[in-house]
Amino acid sequence: MPSDDPIVRKMVDEIVEHNEQFFADEANKRQLDNLRRILPVLLEKGVDNLNLTMFDPATKVKLLETLGDEYYRKGQTDLAIKVYVLAGSREKLQKLGKYYDGVGQVTQAINCYRLASDENSLLSLGHKCLENGHIKDAMSAFVLVNDVDALNKVGEDCLVKERWEIAIEIFKASGNTTRLAELGKRCVETREYDIAFQAFEAAADKDGLSALGDVCLADGKFELAQRAYRTAGNDTMLQFLAENFGKKV
Numbered sequence: 001m002p003s004d005d006p007i008v009r010k011m012v013d014e015i016v017e018h019n020e021q022f023f024a025d026e027a028n029k030r031q032l033d034n035l036r037r038i039l040p041v042l043l044e045k046g047v048d049n050l051n052l053t054m055f056d057p058a059t060k061v062k063l064l065e066t067l068g069d070e071y072y073r074k075g076q077t078d079l080a081i082k083v084y085v086l087a088g089s090r091e092k093l094q095k096l097g098k099y100y101d102g103v104g105q106v107t108q109a110i111n112c113y114r115l116a117s118d119e120n121s122l123l124s125l126g127h128k129c130l131e132n133g134h135i136k137d138a139m140s141a142f143v144l145v146n147d148v149d150a151l152n153k154v155g156e157d158c159l160v161k162e163r164w165e166i167a168i169e170i171f172k173a174s175g176n177t178t179r180l181a182e183l184g185k186r187c188v189e190t191r192e193y194d195i196a197f198q199a200f201e202a203a204a205d206k207d208g209l210s211a212l213g214d215v216c217l218a219d220g221k222f223e224l225a226q227r228a229y230r231t232a233g234n235d236t237m238l239q240f241l242a243e244n245f246g247k248k249v
Helices: 007-039 039-045 059-071 077-087 090-102 104-115 119-131 135-144 148-160 162-172 177-189 194-205 206-218 222-232 237-247
Strands: none
Touching: 059 077, 077 090, 077 104, 077 206, 077 222, 090 104, 090 119, 104 119, 104 135, 104 194, 119 148, 119 194, 135 148, 135 162, 135 237, 148 177, 162 177, 177 194, 177 206, 194 206, 194 222, 206 222, 206 237
């Protein structure tokens, strides 16, 4: 077979390329092993002060992950997370999120999953928090994945448990103005005017705010009435309040 045969040339080129890659990988491995030996020095210098631009992407990632592992081993989890983010190491962040979830540190777990862009884990953890009654953590997880249905479910659970202020936060996050307005009316009926104001304001319900202002005015709560009218843009009632009860606001 002649030496200039295209098939032979292709085979030779592939062998050369494979060998070059092999030796490059071996060199990178030796370089990484050497860098691991000086980890204490790197840790002392701090990740913010390290210049790693001279390394190829794979070596840089491995080095950062090694630094992150060492920070984690030393209990410096905030730095470990920061380094994993710099390395773009989703798997390390997911693993750390599972650890935090396992030891009941839900807020930290949510943060790790957020940084790892792990929506499946966030959803799973959100539902787990909801089942365990950890409403705020459930809300945090569902907000991150923009799960409107799940958020509304959390909001309904808050209504049942009369946790009005958290319900307002949740329905505001899910954009459920209908439930916010309903909550506002309910709080007016129970004379919880401050919470009613929050609900109507979150719903941008001008009619609800004006109605609240009327109730507060009749109940002698002039300052809250003024706030409600002002937020509703009800200039007529603001003027009426100022001219007739100006000394009380």
